[in-house]
Amino acid sequence: MTRKKPDASEASTERLALYTAASRAAGIRLTPQRLEIFRVLAATESHPDAEAVHRAVQRVMPTVSRDTVYRTLWRLHDMGLVATLGPSRDRVRFDTNVGPHHHLVCLGCGLVQDFVSATLDGLALPPGVSQWGRVYDTQVEARGLCLACLKAGRATRETTQEKASDER
Amino acid sequence: MTRKKPDASEASTERLALYTAASRAAGIRLTPQRLEIFRVLAATESHPDAEAVHRAVQRVMPTVSRDTVYRTLWRLHDMGLVATLGPSRDRVRFDTNVGPHHHLVCLGCGLVQDFVSATLDGLALPPGVSQWGRVYDTQVEARGLCLACLKAGRATRETTQEKASDER
DNA sequence: AGCTAGTTGCGAATGAGACGCAACAACGAA
DNA sequence: TTCGTTGTTGCGTCTCATTCGCAACTAGCT
Numbered sequence: 001m002t003r004k005k006p007d008a009s010e011a012s013t014e015r016l017a018l019y020t021a022a023s024r025a026a027g028i029r030l031t032p033q034r035l036e037i038f039r040v041l042a043a044t045e046s047h048p049d050a051e052a053v054h055r056a057v058q059r060v061m062p063t064v065s066r067d068t069v070y071r072t073l074w075r076l077h078d079m080g081l082v083a084t085l086g087p088s089r090d091r092v093r094f095d096t097n098v099g100p101h102h103h104l105v106c107l108g109c110g111l112v113q114d115f116v117s118a119t120l121d122g123l124a125l126p127p128g129v130s131q132w133g134r135v136y137d138t139q140v141e142a143r144g145l146c147l148a149c150l151k152a153g154r155a156t157r158e159t160t161q162e163k164a165s166d167e168r
Numbered sequence: 169m170t171r172k173k174p175d176a177s178e179a180s181t182e183r184l185a186l187y188t189a190a191s192r193a194a195g196i197r198l199t200p201q202r203l204e205i206f207r208v209l210a211a212t213e214s215h216p217d218a219e220a221v222h223r224a225v226q227r228v229m230p231t232v233s234r235d236t237v238y239r240t241l242w243r244l245h246d247m248g249l250v251a252t253l254g255p256s257r258d259r260v261r262f263d264t265n266v267g268p269h270h271h272l273v274c275l276g277c278g279l280v281q282d283f284v285s286a287t288l289d290g291l292a293l294p295p296g297v298s299q300w301g302r303v304y305d306t307q308v309e310a311r312g313l314c315l316a317c318l319k320a321g322r323a324t325r326e327t328t329q330e331k332a333s334d335e336r
Numbered sequence: 337a338g339c340t341a342g343t344t345g346c347g348a349a350t351g352a353g354a355c356g357c358a359a360c361a362a363c364g365a366a
Numbered sequence: 367t368t369c370g371t372t373g374t375t376g377c378g379t380c381t382c383a384t385t386c387g388c389a390a391c392t393a394g395c396t
Binding site (some may be wrong): 073077096104141150 | 183209212213214216217218241245248249251252253255258260261262264265266271272275279280281282285287288292293294296297299300301303304306307308309310311314315316317318
Binding site (some may be wrong): 195196197199201202231232233234235236239258259260 | 372373374375376377382383384
């Protein structure tokens with residue numbers, strides 16, 4: 001399914017070039033620590049957390065601080081070059097709806113809205129998935145901006161806190 | 169899309185009954201604080217975090233502790249009566265793959281595996297979604313157990329920490 | 337080579353969530 | 367209905383991810 005092996009390292013250097021180009025374009029300075037973080041990120045095929053990136057960077061450059069890693073990660077995130085897993089940037093959120101349903105995630109305010117769709121409920125996954133393990137259910141996560149955030153001209157990250165935790 | 173208004177409160181009492189029945193069946197005591205937490209959860213249409221639930225419960229029962237809310241929430245989660253949003257229970261994880269792809273989330277070890285599927289990339293959402301706002305991209309999250317966890321007979325939650333943060 | 341604004345690293349602060357334990361209370365038994 | 371057992375509660379404490387303030391530092395333009 002993932003047919004990534006053939007071009008893993010090419011994809012890596014390509015991604016690295018993307019990071020540096022985008023940084024230069026954004027007027028962001030290319031410090032050695034940033035370059036090293038870029039290298040680590042470009043090479044990864046997994047979904048590391050900030051600590052994992054930090055550890056990997058420290059192997060080559062032992063003095064980089066945790067903070068710099070966090071800052072760089074969010075910088076790239078703001079530029080749209082890395083994403084975060086799941087809708088929330090913060091605490092765990094619960095979903096009391098256990099029936100089949102899907103999510104509309106607003107990248108502006110963090111609100112998550114349920115929606116139902118019979119056609120999306122029984123999505124067929126590619127056959128290769130069976131080699132991974134057993135899938136119990138699938139759900140679609142649609143990311144975008146809700147009307148309020150569109151109107152407010154709100155971008156993606158930042159201001160993600162106030163409404164994010166609803167229920168007063 | 170969400171056609172929930174007609175039966176919101178029915179769904180709520182129904183859900184409350186489900187919680188109490190399941191608890192009784194599991195031999196879990198129905199304390200007043202738990203019942204109140206159940207009521208709050210059964211009534212919510214959103215995706216609250218633990219703090220939000222705590223605040224809502226405290227409005228009616230000011231002495232309940234934060235801890236009891238957490239414990240009850242995870243209890244329900246273990247019974248499969250509430251879910252969490254997104255794959256991670258802990259820190260933020262990053263995804264360096266910005267191209268269209270989808271996720272296989274292992275509920276046992278927390279590992280997330282990418283997979284690609286052209287048919288899943290351009291999923292059509294129900295028309296009602298346009299009233300919510302603008303969707304920039306959709307991705308499928310398939311939840312299940314990877315081979316290793318299946319073999320280890322690992323259930324869902326718990327032991328979710330070790331492998332969850334890969335990249336060494 | 338010199339400037340200067342953007343960066344770094346550190347120590348400390350914040351805040352979610354987990355833990356240990358003693359007092360407490362469901363609820364089946366008598 | 368009372369009793370006893372055992373699961374629960376709430377508190378104080380602890381951990382650990384992530385963020386902040388700030389002084390020292392340096393990319394990159396001139």
